Each structure stands twice: as C-alpha cells, then as structure tokens.
Amino acid sequence: MSLTVEQTKERNNALIKEVLEVYPQKTAKNRAKHLGTYEEATEEGGKSDCGVKSNVKSVPGVMTIRGCAYAGSKGVVWGPIKDMIHISHGPVGCGQYSWGARRNYYIGTTGIDSFVTMQFTSDFQEKDIVFGGDKKLEKIMDEIQVLFPLNKGITVQSECPIGLIGDDIEAVSKKKSKEFGGKTIVPVRCEGFRGVSQSLGHHIANDAIRDFVFDKLDPTREFQSTPYDVAIIGDYNIGGDAWSSRILLEEMGLRVIAQWSGDGSIAELENTPKAKLNVLHCYRSMNYISRHMEEKYGIPWVEYNFFGPSKIEASLREIASHFDDKIKEGAERVIAKYKALTEAVIAKYRPRLEGKTVMLFVGGLRPRHVIGAYEDLGMIVVGTGYEFGHNDDYERTTHYVKDGTLIYDDVTGFEFEKFVEKIQPDLVGSGIKEKYVFQKMGVPFRQMHSWDYSGPYHGYDGFGIFARDMDMAINNPVWGLTKAPWK
C-alpha cells in the first residue's frame, strides 16, 4: 500500500500541520519555516533548496538535538589532531562528556606522543571565575610541557565562561608560545553560547587553523611535493573512515599528504598548503579552510562522497578529473578492482533490504551523503534533516532526495517522535539521544554519528559493513518480540 508521490506530499503536509498544533503560536510560526516536503523542480519552476529555513537559533525548551560551538571545535575539528594537547578550558563537564565519545581512531602511544582519548581540563573553580583564569592557564601550559614533553602543540578550547569573564587567552597563548621556542599554541574562541549550534564552532576552529597554523608557517620549510599530492579534508576517521578512504585514493595513484583531522597531526596541517587538490568530505565543517586555501594558496577543492558504490565511483572519477590520464586510469582500475566485492555485498543484502524505508536526522554531510548508499541497497530515504545545516547544505540535498521527501531542520524531540510514529519507517538513523526513543517504539535504529560503535562506513570496504549493519538492525529478531503474545 505504498503511497503515490502526491499522496505522500499530502500526508507529510498534514503531519506537519498536526505537529505544529501543539506549539504556542509564536513557536508554531517559527517551526513551520523549518519543516517541509521537498518539491522537485519542474519546468514551470521550483525550489532550488528544500524550502526550509536553517542555521538560526533553536527555540528554547523544545528539546533540540543540537550541541554547541565548543562541541564543533573541540569535539569535531581540533580534538582528533592527535599529537597536540587540547585543553578544555573552563569547568570540568564539557571535556568530560566529550571524552573519547566520537571514536576518532588514531595510531599513537596515548599519553606519550598522542592525546586524543584524554581529557585535559582547567577544571574551573569559583575563584577562577571571580579572579580570571589566565594565570591558571599559564601554569597549565607549564605543567603540560613538563609532563607531556612530546606534545607538538597546545590548543585552548574555550568553554562558556571564558568569553564572559573577559580572559585573554590570546595573550597567554602568545606569551607561552614565545617562551616555549615558537611552539604552536592556538587559542580558540569556541564558547558554547556563540552561534546557534556546533556549526559556528567548526568555522571558528577553521579560522584558528588559518591564523595560528598557516599564518605562522615558516615560508622556507621544506616539503618534497609530487604532482599527485592531495589532502583529505573533513573526515574525522570515525571507526576508521578516513583510512578506508585513504586506501582508495592511494590505490588510484594519488599521494595523501594530510588527513583533516581524523588521525591527523600538526605536521599534516602544515603540509596541506602544498597539496595540488583538497578533497572535501564534510563540506559543512571544513569548507571554510578549503576556500581559504583556494584563495591564499590557489589550491582547488572538490567535494566527494564515499558512501556506497554509486557515489564512490562518481567521486573517484570526479577527483581523477583534476589530474592526468595516469590518475584517471587509476580511478578506473580501483573501480574495477572493487566491482566484485560491491556486487557480492549487494547480492547478499539487497534482497533483505529492498524497498525498506529510512528516516535520517544527523549532522554535517550525512543527511544527504548516505542516501546513495541506502539506494544502492534498494532502500528509500523518506525523510531527512540537518542538526546544524545551512542553506547551502539544503541546496546540495536537492541532488539526493526524491520528490515528496519530508524535510525537518533542527528537528525537536517531539516532532521527530511524531513523524516516525506516523510514517513508520523501517529504519531510523540518528544519534545516541534518539536511539532508545525509537527502539522503545519498536523501530529499528542505527546511530549515524558513531556508526553505533561499528564502522568504517566510508569507501568500498566500509560499504560492506554499512550493508551488514543496516541488515542486522532491520532484520533483528527482537522486533518480533515487542508485543506480549497474550495481548
């Protein structure tokens, strides 16, 4: 009893109307702008985006799923840089809740030359709020130098109070950098109250790399370039994603000189201005630095999508188009090499997943990027939305979604629950805060931030895991047990 596109649109619009009824008038008016049904552009015209407003303040009290600027900077962009120490500057909580939670895989000796899964905090006390924390920060940097002598740099990830009490972390960083012989020390103004979501934190973190890494580079530093040097930008190596991507780029003949920022190092950041092409996976979190490198160093950048064989294939060709025939042939060779694998994965899993419907709500690039991977398995994404997307994300989304897809920006807990309850998709892909809500409702779920502790999902190797995981979620026998048989 599948609905026609027109029926789907009608159902979606009724559903939106229904959820808006619960809100106070002012909030209903606001939320209405964030909810919509994608209308495919026709010859008579049509929308160039998904018709929803985005990147504006969340409404108080609605249970937004969003995080903050600190989460965007420390949690996403800077945290994975493995050989630097990232100080969560302020009270203890922010660093504690984000400690090791994002699964940014790396190779290194933790506590000695790598620090990703550690929690360094200035653990602010009342006296630090009253008298300021700059002296404490200086002392912290001194102690880091003694106890962690192999660190390659320090970042200061500001929590809310820093900007409110007027601390001068820039001056402290400058002073200490000089004292430590020019060590890279990066003050980051990512206080959680800035902006409307994680997104501004990404931007601020990107700008900090520009100002405190690129602008301080020694112009005479040596680097042996090749014509095939690329940098992976915007892959956080969750469950090893960047690794299963890197291997494809290398197999096609490219040389990956840097990973931003999963399993990344300060040396790789510093090498990146020598790249011939920046390949950008998470546009949302790292388009800023990509644009900057294009302007300042003349490095072109290209977006790619390594979820699912259709998009991987197109992306490999797109990346190769920036290089000579050797690389183009390399791309074809890679595509051919993995053909048998992807066919076997699809042959095994597609029959089990064909026609199953999915609703997504994630951050960054995934609300659109994973759609192709689901489609490769015969699945249909019937609803999607961004936690912290901007208009340019929704524009890009139009290339992925089908006519009639339900779109929800910065969805509230209430809306998401109602949408899923009424649409009854076969799978929901979202985050840890949503996971158990839907599982209680008997709806199969996969975390699409952390890959639910699985992964990698990127690349051809990752696609096999993705397919297996979606199958195990949907075809889990537990969903047949939720109703007591005597009822």
Add this chain to the structure above:
Amino acid sequence: MSQNAENVLDHFNLFREPEYVEMLENKKSFENGHPVELVAEIRDWTKSWEYREANFAREALTVNPAKACQPLGAVFAAVGFEGTLPFVHGSQGCVAYYRSHFSRHFKEPSSCVSSSMTEDAAVFGGLNNMIDGLANAYAMYKPKMIAVSTTCMAEVIGDDLKGFIATAKLKGSVPEDFDVPHAHTPAFVGSHVTGYDNTMRGILTHFWEGKERVPTQKINFIGGFDGYTVGNLREVKRMFGLMDVDYTILSDNSDVWDTPADGEFRMYDGGTTLEDTKAALNAKATISMQEFSTEKTLAFAANHGHEVASFNHPVGVAATDKFLMEVARITGKPIPLELEKERGRLVDAIADSSAHIHGKKFALYGDPDLTLGLTAFLLELGAEPVHVLSTNGGKEWAAKVQALLDGSPFGKNCHAYAGKDLWHMRSLLFTEPVDFLIGNTYGKYLERDTSTPLIRIGFPVFDRHHYHRYPVWGYQGGLNVLVWILDKIFDEMDRTTNIPSKTDFSFDIIR
C-alpha cells in the same frame, strides 16, 4: 583486498590486514613524529617515581578527572519525580551532553530541555529564554513538573531563576500553580553529586517551604547520585517491603531509566509522586545512602524537624547491617528473618570465596560515597584497598577513608587521595602496583597502560551493558559486587595460567 561479503570485516580486523598496516606505516612519513626510541624512553620515564613526583606536583592542570559537573546531577535528581521534565537554563550544548552521557550509561532515552541561551542572552540575560522555554516545554511535553537548574553560562551572568520563573508565570508560560522548582547548579562549584544535592534541596524547598509539618511515622529515603540507581532502588523497595516500612523514596528514577521495549516510548515513567513529595515534609526521618551527595538536603530536612541519618553507599555485610539496623531503630520495625537469611547467604558466599580475595591489593576510584562503601567492603573481604582516590572527594572524605583504613589490619599502608585524577592514579599504579583496579569505564585506559585488570564498578559504565540493572546495596547487592570481583580474579587466574607446557599446570578446573 581483504573485505568480503561473506565474512564482513569491520574495524576490529579490517585495519590489521596487511594493506592497511602498510598504508598506516607509510602515513607516518607525513606525521613528522618522534623517533620510536624517544617515545619508548618517555613512556618508561612516565612509569618512574621521578615522574610520579612531578605529576603529583601539579597545581593547575587536571588530566582524566573522575567527576562531572553539577547540572548532570541536577538532571539525575529531577527525572526521579513523577512526570518531571528537567529544564537546564543556559547554553543548549550542555543538555545535549547530559542526555548523551546518561543514554550511554543506562542505554535508555534521557529527556531534558534547554533554554538555548546564545550571545544576545549573554548580554541581556536569559529572561526571554526562560519565558519561551517554559511555555514551549509545557505545551509540547505536558509535564507535571518542570525542574529548573543552570549551566555555568547562566551562573556567570547571574540570572535570577526565582525572579525569572515568577515573571514567566505572570506572562502565562505555565499556570500560576504549576510546579517549577529551581536550583542554582554552577558547574564551577563541586561536581555532579553537588548538583544532585542542590536540586533535591531545591525541589523539597519548593514543596515544603511555608508549609506546616504534621509528623507521621513515614520515613524518606534518598539514594543520591548513583549509577546503579535502577537496581538499587528496586532492591531498597524490596527490603523495605519485607520490613513493612512505610517510606517515600525521594527521586525514584528506577523506572524512567529502565522502560520496556513494548512499542511505546515513555518520556516519563514512575517517579516520586508530587503528592508524596509534598507529604514527605511530614516524615519522621530522612535517610540518605550517600552523605556527600546530600549534605545540604539533609541539613534542610533536619531544619524541618526530621531525624536524619546518612550512609556512605553501603556495600557488604557490616554496612548493610548498619543501614538496616538504623532503619529498624528509626521505624521501630524489626529486621525480618528473610533478610537475616539473605545476610547469612552473603556471609556464606564470602566464606566460600575469600581465599581468592584475601590479601589481594586493590586500587579504586570514584565518587566520595561509593569509594567509601567499596573500601569498607574490600576490608571486610580481607583485601587491601591500597590506593583510594576520589577527584570530587575533599579533606573530610579523605579523613573518613583513613578512619576506615585505620580500623582494619588490611588497611595498613593504604592511602586516600582526595582531589586527584586518573593521571595521578596512573603514576600510583606504576610505582606501587596492585592486583586489581576498581573504577568506571575510563579505567580501561589505566588497564591498558599499566596492565592492572579493571573491575568496572562506578559511573559511567559505557562499555559493558546492563550492570546498572543490578543492585549493589543490600545483602543481594553485596553478593553482586562479590561476584563481579571474583569473576575478574578467576578470569585473570585462567588468563595467566593457560600457556601449554609452561604455566598450565595451574589451569585448574576447580577453583
């Protein structure tokens, strides 16, 4: 290419395949890392007494602390009341963190809203956020009560919660008589246990202040911030049932963090009813299982004429004896034979197994009350709690630990470390090794670095499932803790005796 459809390799095995090992080795040429010898040298140095001294000389830096911030405890306490939605006034990212943190531990939904304050609120204050936030939360989530607490942002700018809530009510955000208790919970004071205390006191203040007390024979029971709340509160109810005690559990979150998967999402489930919370003023006594998690609350109850008693997360025979005898004394209800039999069974189990625990050296860390409870139990088992550490423990806590250690021959050469973190613990484990470590999930990093086997007891536990459903209180709870400790001891015995023709003479089938 190693991946194949028939046997899908994920991160555990994929990256150990030769093509990835080679790729990752080659990646190092771009990392400009330190020479392997230097890394090894520094690694060895961090194991030394010299490093320990430098590490303990730290005055400003905290590394891998075992504590969280106040609002986490506020949310923990709030969800234990009937139909209650926690509302945290301040930046919204904090709430995303608390919800994630609890969901990762309990494997349950954790509902909580934020007033989503941003830069303009930092300048003008968050009054409008409170007005809109309360109105929206009330309309959408239909709570019976909204419990307001604060993030550090709202505290730094000095928002006046009481005034804001009153104004919001005047503006019609929620009905005038709707319950909106509040507590200031600054993240830069104390820890999550302090937030629990402040919120509990805030909620009781809301219901009790200005009301006349008509004493009854009921008692109030408070669990404190506790990762085993689901199992523990159910066990307490069972024991009180056996004793026929008339009681009110203040903040009963054992149902909301253990809801069934039956097709329905319950945002609220169970909890202390608001009627019972009001009536709790009339109780004869208020008892708390965690002294350091309820200091202000107990003082508040005492000021309202309650007899108060507190324990330190009692685990084991003597601690449970003390708890039950105190309950019996206060209520006048005798301890029934059934509980006495349970006691005997725990003693029996200890007698059966103590040979394997006796004299074993332990390091443990966690919240102040939990570490006190576990220290007492280890001493009872004849084990030596060599290093007892609490990041959120202070001088008073250390003195209490020391008193326990001094009171037992097994406590000799054992020490309490107040206000220290897990990087301190790392130095302790290297310089004064022990047989086993007890702590939360983060202890696995210590286990990896120092090869000290970790027994996971504490909060949070993210990487093992369902332990929060088991009690650690009562004689049954003591049995659980005993078994968790024994399981690790036996696993280690087997693990270290399984090399054929070398060590497997001790690979015994009966232990």
